Amino acid sequence: MSPEPTALSPNSASPAAGAAARARLLAGYQPAADAFDELRDATGAVRPHWEALVADLAGKSVAELQRRWETGRRFIRDQGITYNIYGEPDGLDRPWRLDPVPFVISAAEWRPLEAALIQRAVLIERVLADCLGEQRLIRSGQLPPALVFAQPDFLRPLHNVKPAGRRHLPFYAADLARSPDGRWWVAADRTQIPTGAGYALANRLIASRMLPEAFRELHVQRLAGFFRDTQEMLAGLAPRTGREPRVVALTPGPYNETYFEQAYLARYLGYALVEGQDLTVRDERVFLKTLSGLEPVDVILRRVDDDFCDPLELRNDSMLGVPGLVEAVRRGHVAVANALGSGLLQSPAFMAFLPGLCRHVLGEELRLSSVATWWCGQQAAERYVEEHFDELALRPAFRAAPGVPLADRTEWLRRVRWQPESYVAQERIALSQTPVWAGDGFAAASVSVRVYLVAHGDSYRVMPGGLGRIAPDSAARFVSLQRGGASKDVWVRAEGPVEDVTLLGQASQPVELRRVGNNLPSRLADNFFWLGRYAERADATARLLRSALLRFSPESTGGAWPVLAPLLRALEEHGQLPRERRLQVRHQPEALEAELLAVVFDPARNGSLRQTAAQLRQIAILVRDRTSNDLWRVLTQFEERLAAPVGTTSLLAGDAVAVLNHSLLDFAAFHGLANDNMTRAQGWRFLDMGRRIERAIQLCTLLDCVLAASDAENLGLLEAVLEVCDCSITYRSRYSVLPQLAAVCDLVLLDDTNPRSLLFQLNQLVKHFDRLPREKLTALPGAGQRILIDCVARLRLADPRQLGRAGTKVADTEIAQIVRHVAAAMPQLSDAIAVSYFAHSSIARAGGETVAAKEVGP
């Protein structure tokens, strides 16, 4: 390797300037003295494999680097790369934290590490298969029996179940740490759900964009090959052959710590992201519940813990799993990766036995040592732990063991003595030190690296890279993203230039062309429908509020009252303005203004715009992996807009109007994105159906309030109606006269060329219904279609001219009756859709409970 800093550093004109830039970059880098220095050797020289990176960074001005880091941060925000922290009010959707300085590993160091990791994965899979099967290692004395039998993660229903493809451990990950003498150690084995590979991929995307020159110069190995291997391996696990296997990614849901990563990986690998309630077991096989029926599932890539996967045979209280899944696995009809029960080997207690097991099982020495571990279930180890308590870190040996972090030595020892098998003690190691960015140059921080392996043939392949994790300070002895650490891209260097690998365009496997996406799970259709309804609800509420606020004048509410009253009543119909308040504030302009502002901004007010915005975002979370980032951004912006003015002392009607104007633009953007960017597949269809139904409901409510008003023909009121319905311009272009009730009603109710009219909404719904999967199957119209046909017929036959006739009470006219009829029919239509299309998902949500009778014997 011959780094050429000058070629990379156009800014450093002379060697002297280059040296000064290096000195400035490294000035703040002060690694802890008792730890291994990743960047520099004992003489203080930068290690050769870091040289090119240091030269690259030193060659750029701090301002230039800051600009690049900012680009990276914006990318994280725009892509919505997040993680969730449990137990914190703002813990959801924390932006992902990436330190811009990559962690570099040389090719020479990587090769033996790779081989050692493969040996470890092979060994662990063999031990796991034995523990879940014949248990020879226990009988021959290689493993203490208590290590298996005392573990809550030894799941008896999985004993002797042969996983599809005979693979217990399709994936394996290890947390590596480097001790002061420069050796790598395994600090933890991840055998059940090795999380973080998706974040490693995201980090690579960002880091390689921030430092493209260094990325090329260092010959960094690509990650895509690992994910291609993943796809091939998972497809290979499918028990059924003869057709393209269906792989789904099973998630515990959007509130899980790493939900973003799950959605991101599923999308990258091309798998549907599903929750337990999206799956069902019939005839001992697993199916995905979609809008057009049940579709077989061959492989489940799971992020749900072992014991939560099947409430029938595992944890009965689990709402995340699929009843009957264990039996489907037992019958060999579905593959689950990693195999159910693989959490057993995640116990750190096994680390104490791996060297002996490796000799016994593989006939080799273990090449990669674990952090020194004592399992207190052995008498000798327990004695050692008691004697060396202060030098060791005590941890629960089993996942479910009570592991309250106690500082008190006596309390710890009391617990260890009571249940020794539930605890391990581990050597504390000083983590190695690596450069991180600190504003204007490097600082030192403790680092550990999680590396990932995927099964390949009889062996494994290692992702050339990983998820680097750094602790906030250089003295830390452990790192956790849950405790405020950050992550790093890990650059594993190749010997020579690297070929590009990509998941797209694999010549060997021609892709089957498709015009429609895979069938949408019913639960997602449900969520899209409500996304459409809430988006339209927010839009309509904003319009109504804007028109009311514009007509509100602190000087005289009296004159504006005939116009305001029906608008306020419409708000009342939706429960946003309590009836008694409306009547109370009639003659008190300040109180009325405060009421209206509360309907806009108050998060505690039922149905307020602010509350609708929050609900909208919650629904959007549920369809996050199926919608564009732009759509997400619009909704976030909308919510922030409404949240911002809270806390300002004196809000005025004028401020609210400005916010509402912007909000309406947000919704124009939302609907524009939905209409221009979403393919006309089922997701879009349900979104639009929700929107049309909600718009019809909002229109009917408004018109009902107007037609019932004592002065329905009030000019100002009719102008307000046109404004709320966004029809003022159309009206003016058609009629040169001032608004008249009959003409206004024709335009907003009956004109099927007006995209804001009631009939237009219903016609669109009819079109959608014709294309729904189940409506095609039956000869007679279904419940939903009947409601629509009835409403459309009434509207088409209506004659608005009667509204102009003298002597007729407006509220008694046919038009007013039709409006009331449609207003009552729309919620029924919504229910009919729910029954036909969402029922099997929503019922599962309500049920899924355990039924067991108590033994009551005498």
Add this chain to the structure above:
Amino acid sequence: MNYRVTHRTTYEYAEPVAVSHHAARVEPRATNVQSRSDWRLVITPEPAVQMQRPDFFGNRVCFFAIQELHAKLEVTATSVVSVEARALPAPGLSEPWDEVARRYRDPVAPEAIKALQYVYGSPLVQPQPEFAEYARESFPEGRPLLEGVLDLNRRIHADFAYDPVATTVATPLVEVWKSRRGVCQDFAHIAIACLRSLGLPASYVSGYLRTRPPAGQARLVGADATHAWFAVHCPSLGWVDFDPTNNCQLSDEHITVAYGRDFSDVSPVMGILTGGGSHTVKVAVDVEPL
């Protein structure tokens, strides 16, 4: 004694159930004093899938799934069981309890591996120092194991009140411990917790008990109930059963169905439903002497 045993479980749902998956452990096991013939399991509506197999503990379990809309499910198990009366082992001849406990501590004796899992906590029964403290009174140093267990069995019978409304299937053991009330299932769990807290292997047994009508009255059909007790593992004798609810050892009036670490391993009929709203469960057991 020979019995015809009928165990009928009836679920009624407020709303129709679309799919349900069940596991039933209602087939009486063969033991060294018990044999079984004429076993039948009738399920209505007829399951789409039905599969019997031994579980991890050697019990026969029947998995079944119903895939049609139904508002009612009935599971009826019938069998003819014959139980031998056997002389009970002399408690004084069993090994000292502390020696027995030592076999399960590191390094575990190879012959102790089989019962080892019954020494540790299980989903419903976790050892606790307070259980150990209570049990100690029955287990002075060097006392023969079965003498100690017999005494513990008697004390639980005396100290805990039988109260069918005090607990439900979901009541945690510590609640039972505090209130000192419960039913057979709770008493068995308490005994198991006490023994495990001393490092002794104890298992949960589900089954039935013959009930005798009051003198001069006819036997009521279907008025019997499921029953539960516990067993302790004794190196020389194997598993020995005790019934704390009735303060007795096993007789030819106890019919064994299944063994497990606690109730959660042997729940007679359990199910996961899709749909159904609220539901009611009725259990009718009939133990008819032949």
